[in-house]
Amino acid sequence: xxxxxxxxxxxxxxxxxxxxxxxxxxxxxxxxxxxxxxxxxxxxxxxxxxxxxxxxxxxxxxxxxxxxxxxxxxxxxxxxxxxxxxxxxxxxxxxxxxxxxxxxxxxxxx
Numbered sequence: 133x134x135x136x137x138x139x140x141x142x143x144x145x146x147x148x149x150x151x152x153x154x155x156x157x158x159x160x161x162x163x164x165x166x167x168x169x170x171x172x173x174x175x176x177x178x179x180x181x182x183x184x185x186x187x188x189x190x191x192x193x194x195x196x197x198x199x200x201x202x203x204x205x206x207x208x209x210x211x212x213x214x215x216x217x218x219x220x221x222x223x224x225x226x227x228x229x230x231x232x233x234x235x236x237x238x239x240x241x242x
Contacts, residue, residue: 134155135153135154135155135156135157135159135161135162135165136153136154136155137151137152137153137154137165137166137169138150138151138152138154139151139152139169139172139173141177142183146179146180146181147177147178147179147180148179148180148181148182148183149173149177149179149181149182149183150182150183150184150185151166151169151170151173151182151183151184151185152184152185152187152188153166153184153185153186153188153189154188154189155188155189155190156189156190156191156192156193157189157191157192157193157195157196157199158191158192158193158195158196159193159195160195162195162196162199163193163195163196163198163199164199166196166199166200166203167199167202167203169203170182170199170202170203170206170207171203171206174206174207174210174212178210179207179212180211180212180213181212181214181215182203182207182212182213182214182215183214183215183217184200184203184214184215184216184217185217185218186217186218186219186220186223187217187219187220189219189220189223190220190222190223191222191223192223192226192227197226197227197230197232200216200227200232201230201231201232204232204235214235215235215237216232216235216236216237217236217237218237219236224236
């Protein structure tokens with residue numbers, strides 16, 4: 133399965149960038165691509181907020197979790213907040229167990 137990441141600006145007054153991975157984040161290559169996308173977004177746009185839409189991510193490995201944590205830490209260092217939205221239940225559980233639950237949206241919100 134191919135791993136793809138779409139990125140676009142959201143229609144909000146502040147600079148808000150959506151990162152939308154599509155596919156399993158289950159390899160070191162996919163995790164590297166996600167880390168690089170965070171870096172690219174932070175350098176190119178200086179966003180106030182990054183929204184990571186996980187609706188098309190059926191599974192995430194430890195390397196994927198580390199990539200998300202690293203991206204969130206980089207965003208915080210650049211004064212940008214991060215929200216993780218639309219995660220599947222099994223992905224949501226893994227994020228919560230690995231300390232990223234505070235960034236998750238509430239089920240049904242977006």
